[in-house]
Amino acid sequence: MKTTLTLSLVLFTTGSLLASDFDIRDAKEFKKCVSADAKVEKLASGMKFTEGPVWVSEGAGYLVFSDIPENELKRWTRNEGLITYRKPSANANGNTVDARNNLITCEHSGRRVSIEQGSLLKTLVDKYEGKRFNSPNDAVVKSDGTVYFTDPDYGLGKGVREIEGNYVYRYNPQTKVVTALVKDFDKPNGLCFSPDEKKLYIADSGKPKHIRVFNVQPDGTLADGKVFCDIDKGVPDGIRCDSKGRVWSSAGDGVHIFSPSGALIGKILVPEPPANLCFGGRNGKTLFITARTSLYSIPVAVAGAEFK
Numbered sequence: 001m002k003t004t005l006t007l008s009l010v011l012f013t014t015g016s017l018l019a020s021d022f023d024i025r026d027a028k029e030f031k032k033c034v035s036a037d038a039k040v041e042k043l044a045s046g047m048k049f050t051e052g053p054v055w056v057s058e059g060a061g062y063l064v065f066s067d068i069p070e071n072e073l074k075r076w077t078r079n080e081g082l083i084t085y086r087k088p089s090a091n092a093n094g095n096t097v098d099a100r101n102n103l104i105t106c107e108h109s110g111r112r113v114s115i116e117q118g119s120l121l122k123t124l125v126d127k128y129e130g131k132r133f134n135s136p137n138d139a140v141v142k143s144d145g146t147v148y149f150t151d152p153d154y155g156l157g158k159g160v161r162e163i164e165g166n167y168v169y170r171y172n173p174q175t176k177v178v179t180a181l182v183k184d185f186d187k188p189n190g191l192c193f194s195p196d197e198k199k200l201y202i203a204d205s206g207k208p209k210h211i212r213v214f215n216v217q218p219d220g221t222l223a224d225g226k227v228f229c230d231i232d233k234g235v236p237d238g239i240r241c242d243s244k245g246r247v248w249s250s251a252g253d254g255v256h257i258f259s260p261s262g263a264l265i266g267k268i269l270v271p272e273p274p275a276n277l278c279f280g281g282r283n284g285k286t287l288f289i290t291a292r293t294s295l296y297s298i299p300v301a302v303a304g305a306e307f308k
Contacts, residue, residue: 023267026259030266033246033257034300040270043288043295044082047074050290052094052138052238055280058101063280065290066092068108068155076295086121090114091155094138094190094238094276104147106136108155113139113147113171125171128178131162138190138238138276142197146220147171148181150188150202168202170220181222182214190238190276194245194260195305201228201247203236211236211249211258229262238276238290241305248287250274255289270296279304 024030048069056062063076068091075085086092090110097103103116104124111133112126124147126132135155140148152166168182168191182188186206193200193216200214200222210230214222234252241247245260254269255277272291279300280286284307289296 021269023254023269024265026263026265029259030257031301032244033242033265033302034268034298038299040268040289040296040298042271043076043297044074045294047293047295049275049292050074050295051275052092052106053276053278053280053288053290053295054095054097054103055278055284055288056097056101056103061280061282063278063288063295064095064103065276065288065295066095066105068093071109073105074295082295093136093155094149096139096141098141098145098147099143104139104141106139106149108135108137109157111135111159113149124173125169125178128163128167128169128180134161134163134166135159137188140191140193140200142193142216142220144220145173147173148191148200150185150191152185152187152189152206154187166206168222172220179221182225185212190236190250192239192241192247193305194241195243201239201241203239203249205235205237209235211239211247213262229258229264231256234273237274238278240278242279242300242302243284243305243307244302245305246302248277250277250289250291255287268298272296279307283307 047067051066053065071088073086073089090107092105094106113124115124133151134153137150167180168188171178189203189205191202211228213228214225231251237250239249247258249256257265274289274291276290284303287300
C-alpha cells in the first residue's frame with residue numbers, strides 16, 4: 001500500500017542541522033532508505049556552483065567535488081573541513097574513481113576525461129574519431145575498467161563544436177577504443193550502473209527531463225533503452241544506485257528516490273536545488289549532495305552500489 005506523507009524537521013543555523021522535508025510516497029519502502037529522524041546537514045557553503053561529488057576510499061576516506069565556475073576541485077573531510085584539492089581544474093564537472101582509487105574527472109574547458117595517477121594528471125580520452133569532445137559531463141567506471149561517460153554541450157561555450165551531437169560513450173583503457181553508444185539524447189548527464197552492472201541508467205537533463213535505462217550487453221554496448229522514470233521538479237542531473245538497486249536522482253526540489261521498477265518512493269527536499277550526489281562515509285551510508293553554493297549530507301539507511 002502506498003501513502004503520501006510529508007515530514008518536517010527543525011531549522012537550525014548554517015553549518016549545522018537544517019530543515020529537510022521528506023515527501024514520502026511509499027512509507028514502507030522509504031523507511032528502508034532514510035530514517036524518519038535523519039536530518040540534512042550543511043557541511044560547507046560560499047561556492048559558486050557545486051557538482052560531481054565522489055567518495056575516495058583511501059585511508060580514512062575523503063570527498064572530492066567540483067566548483068565549476070571557480071575552476072576548482074574541493075576536498076572535504078569531517079576533521080579537515082573544506083580545502084582546495086586542485087586548482088585550476090579545467091572547469092571540472094563529474095568525478096569518479098577506478099578500482100585503484102585513481103580520480104577520473106570530466107573537464108568542461110579541457111574537453112576531456114582526465115585521470116590522476118599519483119602526482120600525475122593525464123588525459124584518459126579526449127577525442128572520438130579524431131574530433132574533440134564537446135564538454136564531458138559525468139562518468140562511471142565498470143568493474144572491468146571500462147569508462148562510460150556523457151558529453152553534452154553545456155560547457156562548450158565559445159569553443160568550436162567538432163562532434164555533431166551530444167553522445168554517450170564507452171572508453172576501453174586496454175584497447176584505447178572509444179565507442180559512441182547512444183546518440184539520441186538531448187543532454188545526456190549523470191549515469192550509474194545497477195549493482196550487478198547489467199543495467200545502465202542515464203539522465204537526460206534536456207527537454208525530456210527523464211532517466212532512461214539500458215541493458216548492458218556482454219561486449220559493453222547498450223541495448224533496449226527505455227524511459228525508467230520522469231522527474232517532476234527541475235531536471236535529473238547526477239544519479240546513483242544503492243546496493244538494493246534503487247535509483248537516487250538530483251532534482252529541482254531535492255533528491256528523488258525510485259524503486260528498481262521506476263516508482264517514486266519519496267523525496268529528500270533540500271534547501272538549495274541539488275545538481276549531484278554520491279554515497280560515501282566509512283560504511284557508505286552517508287549521502288553527500290552538491291547543491292548550488294553548498295555541500296550537504298544526510299545519513300541514510302542503505303549503502304551505495306559501489307560499497308559491497
